[in-house]
Structures are given as structure tokens and as C-alpha cells.
Amino acid sequence: MSFIFSRQGGLLPALCALGYLLIPSALQAADNCTTPNWIFQPSNNLYNSADEIALLDGGNVVIYGNERDANNNILFRQCEVKQRDKVIKIPVFMVDWADYNPATDSSNPNNPNAQPINGYQPRTPEEVSQFLNHSNTSVAKYFRDISGGRIQLEFVVFGWLRSSDEGAVLKNRQQYITLNETDNRYYCDQGQVFRDALTDAYLKHGFLPENFDVNANNRGHNELLVNGAVLLYEGGPGLCSGTNLSMVNGLGSFPPGVIAEQAALFPFALNSLAREDDAQTSVLAALSANLRVYNNIPETDVAANGMYSWTHELGHWLLGFADYYYDKFNMGYYALSAQPADTSLATHPSAVEKWLFAKWLTPTTAQQNGTYNLTSHDIADGTDYMADKVYLHKHLLNGDDSHFLLIENRWFDKAGNTASAWAKTSDRDSEQLQSGLQITEVNLALDTLANDPQLKRHTKASQAVNALTEAWQQGDSFYQCFSNNYCIRLDNIGAANEQVSYRLSAGVDSDLDGMPDDYEIQQGLDPQSAADAALDKDEDGLTNLEEYQLGTLPSNADTDADSMPDGWEVKYNLNPLTNTDAATDSDNDGLTALQEFSAGTKPNNADTDADGMPDGWEVQYNLNPLASTDASTDNDNDGLTALQEFSTGTKPDNTDSDADGMPDGWEVQYNLNPLNASDASSDSDSDGSTALQEYKNNTNPLVSNNAKDETKSKESSGGSFSVWLLLLLGITYLQHRQFIR
Incomplete structure (x- = not known):
């Protein structure tokens, strides 16, 4: 700068x-x-x-x-x-x-905080x-x-x-x-x-x-x-x-x-x-x-x-590009001239810079709908760019030479790239510097001093949950319609071994409903009527327009065939384009996403009915994860409610969870462990009776039985003394009467 x-x-x-x-x-x-x-x-x-x-x-x-x-x-x-x-x-x-x-x-x-260099x-x-x-x-x-x-x-x-x-x-x-x-x-x-x-x-x-x-x-x-x-x-x-x-x-x-x-x-x-x-x-x-x-x-x-200081600052006048960290360009701090927070790492110029400013690369036109592949422009140290490799794609928007997208394979490796020393990132940057597609829009028809930028990077802030991941990665879908009645979508993104592939579909949108004509014809929609954009052809909870934007099929309620409808997946921030998320448990409640759908619970809420018991636990024990009233039930009649069973870790369908002969509720009442059978032989009150014997005798395992016997003996002894005392008093009284006579 x-x-x-x-x-x-x-x-x-x-x-x-x-x-x-x-x-x-x-x-x-x-x-x-x-x-x-x-x-x-x-x-x-x-x-x-x-x-x-x-x-x-x-x-x-x-x-x-x-x-x-x-x-x-x-x-x-x-x-x-x-x-x-x-x-x-x-x-x-x-x-x-x-x-x-x-x-x-x-x-x-x-600067009062400036310090000498020790x-x-x-x-x-x-x-x-x-x-x-x-x-x-x-x-x-x-x-x-x-x-x-x-x-x-x-x-x-x-x-x-x-x-x-x-x-x-x-x-x-x-x-x-x-x-x-x-x-x-x-x-x-x-x-x-x-x-x-x-x-x-x-x-x-x-x-x-x-x-x-x-x-x-x-x-x-x-x-x-x-x-x-x-x-x-x-x-x-x-x-x-x-x-x-x-x-x-x-x-x-x-x-x-x-x-x-x-x-x-x-x-x-x-x-x-x-x-x-x-x-x-x-x-x-x-x-x-x-x-x-x-x-x-x-x-x-x-x-x-x-x-970083040297590579970045000298890069300005050796490569011919400026910083693009300004809101006007919407490029983001990790866009062109990506700077990792770890300043021991060098600037990693993008393919856009290497072509648009430095003219090192020649973009390959990607105009027809289809699947494309990109080689990482982070080439191995000491080597040159190869003529038979594609490092940058250029897609004209509706054939306009002055308005186009630049698509590149932006590759970073936090573990250290084996081919190049200059594309490394560190652990603390891993959420920002992600490998995948970088998509930049260039509109040369705009005046350089206009409010709208000539150069704009499209990020996932408006189209994905994790906007911090600046690159478009596997499972992502980029969608955009432009002012010239032209729409484009990039999806089916895959990345492996520093190679990125993606599917491109684009075309003119005659009825201005946000869906290209070719797409509507392919999906059995009407390219001359904008009304079908708001319809839900497959009744999966997504409109036809939303299906196009997401890359799902408007005529198939479950695009990725994972048994979860597309609309349900989108609602709960799952990916309707990949079936791997069916087995995930994002809320850690013990139910997979597919099980959550089957049970009617929420995959992003561990306790759907807010009764204090996780959905998976309720399903496991045949409780209702959609009704909070079962929290106070006692199905096994052991003296504990379902919520108490969850809190103590006992089984709500088993009276004696540790199978020690003592009911869970009785053990909890007398501070025993309903999850450990060994306490059945314990004698907490040292009265010679085990806890199990106390339970069978209906005595208190916390109070000694010997202490009770002694008390009864004393009570019995005290009664005899009273009898003798009364007898003595009676004799004394009779003698007194005889003396008076």
C-alpha cells in the first residue's frame, strides 16, 4: 500500500x-x-x-x-x-x-508503548x-x-x-x-x-x-x-x-x-x-x-x-496490483494478495492477479455448460507454468467481452505444501484460507469511480452457512443472476490432490424469473412464464427457483437420495447435494440426521421438546422426543421419573438398572448407587445387615438395627422399674395406714 x-x-x-x-x-x-x-x-x-x-x-x-x-x-x-x-x-x-x-x-x-529491542x-x-x-x-x-x-x-x-x-x-x-x-x-x-x-x-x-x-x-x-x-x-x-x-x-x-x-x-x-x-x-x-x-x-x-513484508510490499510494484481489502470491492481481507495472520508466511498471489495484472497466465474460456477442471496455480518451486495446464477460467456473461467471471483453483495447505513453499497456511488461518474455487467478477463497463466496483469477489456470505470459508468447496453451490438477463451456477465442486473440478450451467433468462431458459426446458418448466419460479413441483419444501439456486432437482424431492427431503435438509443447514450428512449428528444428541428426520426431531437441537432429556435418549427408551409430558412419567415403577432416570443415568424401562436386587428409586433414596451392583453387599450403618438385606427386611440401610434393639431393651427395663416402684409405694402406704391405727 x-x-x-x-x-x-x-x-x-x-x-x-x-x-x-x-x-x-x-x-x-x-x-x-x-x-x-x-x-x-x-x-x-x-x-x-x-x-x-x-x-x-x-x-x-x-x-x-x-x-x-x-x-x-x-x-x-x-x-x-x-x-x-x-x-x-x-x-x-x-x-x-x-x-x-x-x-x-x-x-x-x-508512541509511548514503543519499546527498545532487547x-x-x-x-x-x-x-x-x-x-x-x-x-x-x-x-x-x-x-x-x-x-x-x-x-x-x-x-x-x-x-x-x-x-x-x-x-x-x-x-x-x-x-x-x-x-x-x-x-x-x-x-x-x-x-x-x-x-x-x-x-x-x-x-x-x-x-x-x-x-x-x-x-x-x-x-x-x-x-x-x-x-x-x-x-x-x-x-x-x-x-x-x-x-x-x-x-x-x-x-x-x-x-x-x-x-x-x-x-x-x-x-x-x-x-x-x-x-x-x-x-x-x-x-x-x-x-x-x-x-x-x-x-x-x-x-x-x-x-x-x-x-510477508517483503513479498507483499515489493509485490505491489513488481506485480502491479494494489490491496483489495476495501468494502467497495467486496474482496475481503483474504482475497487478492492473501495475507495469512502468520506473517512468517509469504503473500500468495491469486491467479486473477497473475493474469489481469502480471500477465503470467492466460485464462481458458469456459463458456459451454459442462464439467471443468482446474490445476492449482501454486506451481512447484523452481518450475514454470505449463501450456497444457489450465490455471484460470474466464466465463463471459451472456457473451459480453467486458463483463465476465474469473474462476480459479485457490490452493492452500496448512500442513505445508510439498510442491511449493509459498502456499502454506497456519492452523489459526485454516478457517479463512481454504482451498477451493475463487470466483471474481470483472465488469469493465463500470466507471472506475462508480459506486459499483469493476472488480468483485463473490464469497459465500449470502449463500452458505459458513461464510468464513472464503473458497467455494465440495458441496457448495454458487448461484448468481446478472443485470443482462443471464444466470450462472457452479456446483458439483470437488477437490483432491490440489486439483479442483466443478460443473457450470448458465444461460439467458427470458422470463426474468431467475432460472435460465435451458434449465427450465430441461426440468419441464415454462421459460416464458415467471409464475413457476414460486411453485414447488416435487413438494419437497423448496420452490423451483430455490431448487435452481441450490443445484437441487425441482422434480426430485430427494436429490442426493439420502432419504431426507431437499427442503428439510436446507431448513436445517444440511447439504441436499451430498448423502454423507445423513449419518452425521451435528447436535450430538445420539441421533443421526436421517434418524432425526424419521423421528420428526430437529437435527440442530439436542432436545427438541425441551424436557431436559436428549432426543436420542428418549428414542432409545421409547419415550416421545416431541412431547415434554413424559419427563414426569415412571414407566418402570421404580420410584424415579424419566427425567430423574436420565439425570442419574439409570434406565427408565428397567426397575433395577444394575441388577443388584434393589430398585433404582430405593437406592437413590438411601444414597446408594443404582449403577453399581457391588453396593448390595455393603453395610453403611454397620448393623450386620447388607443393603440388600435391609431392602428385603424393609429396614433403613442408613440406621443400625442393633441400635433399635438396645432402645427397646431400655424401654422394657424402664417399665419393670416402674412396676416395682409402684409396688414399693403400695406397701409403704399400707404400712403407714397400719401405723396410724
Whole structure:
């Protein structure tokens, strides 16, 4: 992504493509490109956002809105040189400030959370060159592999460029940082940093622009054209220390003559970097050279876990595409230029990018109804695209050359692809980066600044349950009708061994009911009457239109022959096109989907009647999973209701679940285990009677029988004492009476 300054001074995102420099074209006006040919398309608006592109496809035109003329007309460059067998040299300037040490200083004075880099050791130019050019996962190897050999890179490292060197134009870091009192934020003049670093590289480190004009064309101005450059800042990301962006925003501070407002769209003259107040840089005034754009990357990204920054940012101007993560394009964050959350993994360009922008692939027309196959465009490392393989399909919508679908086999492998190192994904991305079909709609008739996008990716957000799975996979069905009375459906998708197959059916819809004429005729419907769209010919719960959209048969209530009607499957988010889901149990209630249908229960609700007992358990024990009243019944008369039986794990149709001679309810009443027969011989109250004996004697297994006998003995003894006491009192009374006499 890049930024430019608007005429009002605002910071705006812009395309950061270098397509006209580096994109190989299928049709070339001239191999040496000494006489560029241009197509002029008037436009009253500048590019002012990264979600505005112009597409013009017709074979000859290979660039989309990357150039403007003096009148702000969009220029489409027709003339490109073939980059195969050419080495694109990219200068890398390693910038170091004497007043900045990443090991002790935070990288961004405006960010209070910025932390020093513990144990920081600056990399040597040799280490940087090894990472970029020579390792098994080098940046140069990445571009060579994903382009099928069409891009050969060599990074030439100039470093370190130090502000402490004698006579250095590069200043200390602090001199490039200013505090904006309006918003109280610190800003770094990165354009000035680039000017000074490039000047030092030219004056003191042997940088010669003519060594980096890979196209060797003069564009009619007798000027060299440097393809691009990278500023590698010491330390990590932060203010003045790398932002992972293709940067041109600093050019706004350059003197008149540099096109600041459109710096991302035009190369700028290196001689315009010279300033009258800087005698050291006057040597630049003699340079007849242009520079397209440069990338701004932190030194800490020279590591295995920094591969994404390089492959993505350099990909903008080497491949010629922009980011498409904007709502206007509906492309999704994992669409073109798919970025895994694991940034140690590289960008994996889509086949759409590889054809529409880079022209590496040639799409094969898939126009007739039928079954098609696609080979993954994630080719093996070190190999080229094969002429006998089909990597991308192009389907014209009702024969319209300017309105078509691009269909590709988007392949990712979270376990690590055995053929390529660049299509890996990680476990945490597995729900987003899925292998399958990617479907992109291109409508060149739309103006680039219109609300509707020229480029749109169709996702499953509106047509499937799991919209996170961006690719269209086995069992999915893509359906869409377009404004030109044309409908298309892709279904019967299958994927195996990095190959994807699908069935295409499309056609004109005369009665505008959403179903193509050929389809209606085939299914015995009326292509001249829209009324049949709302009918249900096979009475499966789906209208004829819904059947077409889903890919089911309007004359067959059970398309996949799994004994579950299509409408019932759709209602409960099952797949009416595959019979494998008949054996699934998505709600984990013990019933398969087919059993749920037979029982009348819901396959997405474990307890259809909400009585606290799962459907499968009720069916197992001949209860009614559609009526909650049976929760309070006691069919086996063991003292437990059906719900209590479920809660305790006992059987509602067996009085004695553990067959220990004691009913389940009695065991639960006295805290015994109705699921363990061993407690029948237990003696919890230590009265010499087992639990089973207590049950048979109708005694309490929690109260000792011995304790009861002792109590009776005491009661009996107490009664005898009372009798003797009364007898004694009687004798005493008689004696007293005799004494008185």
C-alpha cells in the first residue's frame, strides 16, 4: 500500500503499482519499447484512493490506470518489454543514524508503548543480501517461483549509510522529526531521509542509477528509469524506522518540479532532488534519471518471520496490483494478495492477479455448460507454468467481452505444501484460507469511480452457512443472476490432490424469473412464464427457483437420495447435494440426521421438546422426543421419573438398572448407587445387615438395627422399674395406714 498527498494536503491511499515498468505482456508493440504507445481515456478525477482502479482488458492493454498525462487523462501503456531472462536489480539502502540505538531507544517518540529491542545487533550488508538473494526462502526466490520464472531479481545492498560518516549528507535521526503542534504528533520527513540517503549512496557508496534501469528504455525523454528502491531502516517498525509501506508521501516537501500529488502514479526525476541550499547535492542536478517508487522496510523484517513484508510490499510494484481489502470491492481481507495472520508466511498471489495484472497466465474460456477442471496455480518451486495446464477460467456473461467471471483453483495447505513453499497456511488461518474455487467478477463497463466496483469477489456470505470459508468447496453451490438477463451456477465442486473440478450451467433468462431458459426446458418448466419460479413441483419444501439456486432437482424431492427431503435438509443447514450428512449428528444428541428426520426431531437441537432429556435418549427408551409430558412419567415403577432416570443415568424401562436386587428409586433414596451392583453387599450403618438385606427386611440401610434393639431393651427395663416402684409405694402406704391405727 502507498500514500500520496492530495492537492489539499491530505494523506490519501493510492495505488502503488509499477506495472508499466515490470509487467510482461502477452502482446508487445516492440521488444525494446523505444516508441511507447499510449491509449488516452479522459478522466476528471485524480486517483484518490486505493479502492479506485481502472480496468481495460482486450489483450493488448496490460496496465490499468497507472499513468496520467499532463491533462490528467488515464494512460494505458501498450508497450512492455519481456522480463524473462532479464535481471531486475533493486538497490537497498541501509540507513543508520548516529543518535539512534534500537537497543536502548524506542522507535517512535509519538508512541509511548514503543519499546527498545532487547539484545539488538545490527545486521551486516552480507546478511541482508543473503536473506534477499541466496537463502532457500529468499525474497528473490519467492518472486522467481510464483512468477514461473518470469521475474528474476537481484538486490544490491548499499550499507550502512551512516549519518556519522565524514562528509555524510544523511543527518541524525532527530533532525528529520518534527512535532506538529496542531495534533501534537511527531512526524518524520521520510522523503528527506530518502533524498539524503540516495545522495550519500551516489556520492560515497557507488550507487549508479544507470545500473538499475532494467528496461533500458528512454520513454522518449532520454532519461534512465530506476525501477525501484528499498530503504532499510535500522531497528524495528516505527517513526523514521520503517513502516512496511511503499512510500512516496515524503516527496511533498520536495521543491517544485517533483509531482508530489501524483508521486505514486508518475516517476520523479532524481535531478529534482537537488536543492539550491544544499551544495553537496548539486551533483544530482546532472542526473538524467527517474525513480518510480521506493519501499520503506524495517531491518527487523530481515528474518524468517518478516517474509510477508517483503513479498507483499515489493509485490505491489513488481506485480502491479494494489490491496483489495476495501468494502467497495467486496474482496475481503483474504482475497487478492492473501495475507495469512502468520506473517512468517509469504503473500500468495491469486491467479486473477497473475493474469489481469502480471500477465503470467492466460485464462481458458469456459463458456459451454459442462464439467471443468482446474490445476492449482501454486506451481512447484523452481518450475514454470505449463501450456497444457489450465490455471484460470474466464466465463463471459451472456457473451459480453467486458463483463465476465474469473474462476480459479485457490490452493492452500496448512500442513505445508510439498510442491511449493509459498502456499502454506497456519492452523489459526485454516478457517479463512481454504482451498477451493475463487470466483471474481470483472465488469469493465463500470466507471472506475462508480459506486459499483469493476472488480468483485463473490464469497459465500449470502449463500452458505459458513461464510468464513472464503473458497467455494465440495458441496457448495454458487448461484448468481446478472443485470443482462443471464444466470450462472457452479456446483458439483470437488477437490483432491490440489486439483479442483466443478460443473457450470448458465444461460439467458427470458422470463426474468431467475432460472435460465435451458434449465427450465430441461426440468419441464415454462421459460416464458415467471409464475413457476414460486411453485414447488416435487413438494419437497423448496420452490423451483430455490431448487435452481441450490443445484437441487425441482422434480426430485430427494436429490442426493439420502432419504431426507431437499427442503428439510436446507431448513436445517444440511447439504441436499451430498448423502454423507445423513449419518452425521451435528447436535450430538445420539441421533443421526436421517434418524432425526424419521423421528420428526430437529437435527440442530439436542432436545427438541425441551424436557431436559436428549432426543436420542428418549428414542432409545421409547419415550416421545416431541412431547415434554413424559419427563414426569415412571414407566418402570421404580420410584424415579424419566427425567430423574436420565439425570442419574439409570434406565427408565428397567426397575433395577444394575441388577443388584434393589430398585433404582430405593437406592437413590438411601444414597446408594443404582449403577453399581457391588453396593448390595455393603453395610453403611454397620448393623450386620447388607443393603440388600435391609431392602428385603424393609429396614433403613442408613440406621443400625442393633441400635433399635438396645432402645427397646431400655424401654422394657424402664417399665419393670416402674412396676416395682409402684409396688414399693403400695406397701409403704399400707404400712403407714397400719401405723396410724
